Amino acid sequence: MALLQISEPGQSPQPHQRKFAVGIDLGTTNSLVATVRSGSEVILPDEQGRELLPSVVHYSAEGVSCIGYEALEHNSSDPLNTLSSVKRLLGRGVDDIKTLGNTLPYEFSSDDGGMPKINTAYGPVSPIQVSAEILRKLSSRAEFSLGSMLDGAVITVPAYFDDAQRQATKDAATLAGIKVLRLLNEPTAAAIAYGLDEKAQSGEIHQRTIAVYDLGGGTFDVSILRLSKGVFEVLATGGDSALGGDDFDHAIANWLRVELGMGDKLDVVEQRILLEAAKAAKEELTDHEKIQLDILDASLTLTREKMHKLIDALIDTTLTACKRSLRDAGVESSMIDDVVLVGGSTRMPRVAAKVSELFGRQPKCTIDPDLVVAMGAAKQADVLIGNKSADDMLLLDVIPLSLGIETMGGLTEKIIHRNTTIPVAKAQEFTTFKDGQTAMSIHVIQGDRELVSDCRSLARFELRGIPPMVAGSAKIQVSYQVDADGLLSVSAREISSGVESRIEVKPSYGLTDNEITQMLQDSFANARDDMRLRALREQQVEADRMLEDLQAAIEKDGKSLLDNSELQCLQIALAELHQLRNQTEDHRQLSAQIEAVGKVSEEFAARRMDASIKQALAGLSLDDALK
Amino acid sequence: MNNSKNFFEIFSLPVGWELDVDQLGLRFRALQKTFHPDRFANKNDFEKRLAVQAAANFNQAYETIKNPLSRAQYLLELEGFAANQESHITADGHFLMDQMLLREALSEIKDSADPKQSLASLSIEAQQTAMEIQAEFARQYQLKAYDDAFGTLAKMQFAVKFVNDIVEFEAELEDL
Numbered sequence: 130m131a132l133l134q135i136s137e138p139g140q141s142p143q144p145h146q147r148k149f150a151v152g153i154d155l156g157t158t159n160s161l162v163a164t165v166r167s168g169s170e171v172i173l174p175d176e177q178g179r180e181l182l183p184s185v186v187h188y189s190a191e192g193v194s195c196i197g198y199e200a201l202e203h204n205s206s207d208p209l210n211t212l213s214s215v216k217r218l219l220g221r222g223v224d225d226i227k228t229l230g231n232t233l234p235y236e237f238s239s240d241d242g243g244m245p246k247i248n249t250a251y252g253p254v255s256p257i258q259v260s261a262e263i264l265r266k267l268s269s270r271a272e273f274s275l276g277s278m279l280d281g282a283v284i285t286v287p288a289y290f291d292d293a294q295r296q297a298t299k300d301a302a303t304l305a306g307i308k309v310l311r312l313l314n315e316p317t318a319a320a321i322a323y324g325l326d327e328k329a330q331s332g333e334i335h336q337r338t339i340a341v342y343d344l345g346g347g348t349f350d351v352s353i354l355r356l357s358k359g360v361f362e363v364l365a366t367g368g369d370s371a372l373g374g375d376d377f378d379h380a381i382a383n384w385l386r387v388e389l390g391m392g393d394k395l396d397v398v399e400q401r402i403l404l405e406a407a408k409a410a411k412e413e414l415t416d417h418e419k420i421q422l423d424i425l426d427a428s429l430t431l432t433r434e435k436m437h438k439l440i441d442a443l444i445d446t447t448l449t450a451c452k453r454s455l456r457d458a459g460v461e462s463s464m465i466d467d468v469v470l471v472g473g474s475t476r477m478p479r480v481a482a483k484v485s486e487l488f489g490r491q492p493k494c495t496i497d498p499d500l501v502v503a504m505g506a507a508k509q510a511d512v513l514i515g516n517k518s519a520d521d522m523l524l525l526d527v528i529p530l531s532l533g534i535e536t537m538g539g540l541t542e543k544i545i546h547r548n549t550t551i552p553v554a555k556a557q558e559f560t561t562f563k564d565g566q567t568a569m570s571i572h573v574i575q576g577d578r579e580l581v582s583d584c585r586s587l588a589r590f591e592l593r594g595i596p597p598m599v600a601g602s603a604k605i606q607v608s609y610q611v612d613a614d615g616l617l618s619v620s621a622r623e624i625s626s627g628v629e630s631r632i633e634v635k636p637s638y639g640l641t642d643n644e645i646t647q648m649l650q651d652s653f654a655n656a657r658d659d660m661r662l663r664a665l666r667e668q669q670v671e672a673d674r675m676l677e678d679l680q681a682a683i684e685k686d687g688k689s690l691l692d693n694s695e696l697q698c699l700q701i702a703l704a705e706l707h708q709l710r711n712q713t714e715d716h717r718q719l720s721a722q723i724e725a726v727g728k729v730s731e732e733f734a735a736r737r738m739d740a741s742i743k744q745a746l747a748g749l750s751l752d753d754a755l756k
Numbered sequence: 757m758n759n760s761k762n763f764f765e766i767f768s769l770p771v772g773w774e775l776d777v778d779q780l781g782l783r784f785r786a787l788q789k790t791f792h793p794d795r796f797a798n799k800n801d802f803e804k805r806l807a808v809q810a811a812a813n814f815n816q817a818y819e820t821i822k823n824p825l826s827r828a829q830y831l832l833e834l835e836g837f838a839a840n841q842e843s844h845i846t847a848d849g850h851f852l853m854d855q856m857l858l859r860e861a862l863s864e865i866k867d868s869a870d871p872k873q874s875l876a877s878l879s880i881e882a883q884q885t886a887m888e889i890q891a892e893f894a895r896q897y898q899l900k901a902y903d904d905a906f907g908t909l910a911k912m913q914f915a916v917k918f919v920n921d922i923v924e925f926e927a928e929l930e931d932l
Binding site: 310514549738 | 767768782783786787793794803810811812816926
């Protein structure tokens with residue numbers, strides 16, 4: 130029997146071997162990595178015991194010279210080569226950068242794809258590459274600390290990140306050689322870190338409604354969640370992916386500039402000096418009513434009251450987003466059981482006070498607001514990798530911004546509405562408006578405004594090969610699918626004629642698969658690693674997974690769901706895959722065989738799914754419900 | 757998965773207007789606990805793809821039958837009506853006249869002395885109308901008078917849109 134060979138020792142991974150998974154909080158200002166150790170989550174510090182890694186990368190002519198605290202030291206002396214807050218640039222186009230204005234003191238160049246690159250001594254680098262450097266640093270920290278290779282990571286993103294920003298984050302992880310188990314929304318991660326603890330402390334909780342207010346360095350999120358028996362259901366999410374504590378610094382720095390009688394045009398060094406002074410002032414005013422600032426041969430006084438005047442409008446913007454999310458969730462602020470504060474900027478007493486005023490209750494901050502996201506991510510990673518029984522936790526998250534398509538007159542038509550639970554797939558039909566029209570251009574957009582120009586453009590593509598017909602008689606079906614990471618794929622086809630013209634797109638501003646491959650290749654060029662070996666290894670892991678999964682499925686359901694010839698057919702395909710897995714060195718050949726086994730097992734998978742649906746609903750009889 | 761099941765059958769619930777929403781939620785969560793892609797993070801890509809499709813299908817089924825307007829649309833689709841069109845027109849002149857008056861009232865609220873108060877009472881009126889229309893639909897659907905129910909569906913769309921517009925307007929007032 131071929132199947133028996135598959136489970137020979139040493140040939141496939143031991144099913145009960147513990148796997149190493151981490152949660153990574155890739156922040157605007159600081160990043161962290163955490164894991165679950167003997168049942169509780171811990172932040173993994175660097176060799177000097179420091180938990181935070183400043184999200185700063187310094188470049189020299191030879192390449193990356195240092196990352197984190199060491200890079201931070203170059204901030205004032207070499208500002209153009211010291212890249213910080215690049216999260217604000219992830220997934221953004223050149224035009225977006227212009228609207229971010231002079232808040233980012235770098236020199237930009239753009240490549241053909243419209244993706245901005247920052248000019249450094251090493252040459253132009255993309256925000257994705259810089260983020261990949263930070264991720265790589267964290268993953269090697271984790272591997273050093275755990276003494277093992279990582280099997281996967283959960284990476285957190287602001288809930289309000291749009292598709293391009295999510296895709297850019299995932300690309301950065303791919304570039305860093307990290308297997309992404311899931312992109313997880315930051316407020317949801319925080320709720321996980323809090324929610325399960327409470328369950329353990331107070332026994333069974335029936336249902337709680339939680340508001341998570343997450344104000345980081347460069348992003349703001351609010352999420353309203355309902356927690357019931359281990360199910361985290363996000364009801365609504367909102368925010369601003371370009372608003373954070375950095376903006377408070379800029380508001381204060383701008384005041385300093387005016388007070389010091391400096392003009393509009395500051396050089397990069399002056400900008401950095403003012404920003405650093407503003408940041409320090411903001412932090413000192415947490416504990417003091419009034420401070421003295423000695424800056425550029427001048428001395429200034431800043432009171433807490435004055436600072437509040439400078440930043441209150443920004444805080445109020447976040448409160449408006451909170452109200453909107455409450456409305457979207459269909460929840461009154463009085464129905465909120467817990468308010469959770471996340472992100473370093475919530476340390477400001479003014480922020481905490483205004484938030485507690487809005488929700489009418491004292492916020493929770495028993496877990497360090499800088500660490501809580503990474504800890505929640507670690508918990509989720511532990512579940513996803515299979516170390517922990519998944520029975521007691523399920524996460525139902527939503528898409529933050531509506532996804533739509535451009536229609537006549539530059540208007541948006543929504544296909545998937547904001548706050549729809551993901552994953553989700555929706556299709557809509559469109560038609561031609563001219564006789565004999567053979568192509569249709571499709572513009573994919575994200576946002577909630579009426580006009581296309583006010584929304585984010587994700588992709589443009591053309592469906593060609595529509596057979597000529599009278600206007601209005603072609604049926605073009607456009608399908609949007611959003612996966613559990615919140616990532617979109619779009620396809621379009623003409624369905625009335627039976628001639629299928631199909632196209633799949635990945636949104637713009639990200640990297641194409643080819644670019645990622647090229648960058649990976651470049652980064653391995655001088656290393657011992659070989660791109661081809663890596664691809665082969667990936668396919669081998671996938672083959673092992675497939676063999677293991679299908680073997681287990683056959684053992685369990687093969688007899689009841691398949692007849693003899695079907696079973697035989699499947700076993701032959703598996704045996705072939707097993708043989709190829711151990712013989713071939715061509716990753717494409719292996720990948721094709723995996724695909725083939727997938728096809729053969731399709732019907733089996735469908736029957737197993739139907740059986741599991743029956744089983745999942747078996748305990749819930751209608752009679753019980755009516756009692 | 758068997759795609760021939762309708763959205764009610766997916767949850768093993770009877771097709772109909774009357775729906776036990778708690779029971780639906782319970783069944784939805786039971787299915788998601790089994791099929792959510794998070795359960796397949798460690799499986800092969802093929803099963804992952806199936807899980808995404810299944811979970812997306814459950815989400816769509818759940819949303820469609822949970823919400824009264826989309827449930828009404830879907831019930832008539834099952835009876836062969838093209839009910840999924842955004843706006844078909846009702847021929848009931850009285851109803852249209854009432855709607856126009858309500859819309860006028862909404863647009864005049866901006867200039868009223870206490871917009872929030874006036875909006876609140878208009879909101880109650882609009883919700884009452886929506887409930888009455890739903891009850892009308894329920895009766896007609898029960899009697900299998902699907903053509904009549906189809907006409908009522910158009911009214912339901914009007915009423916729901918109006919309620920939503922009021923909420924949107926309330927939001928604008930609050931944001932000011």
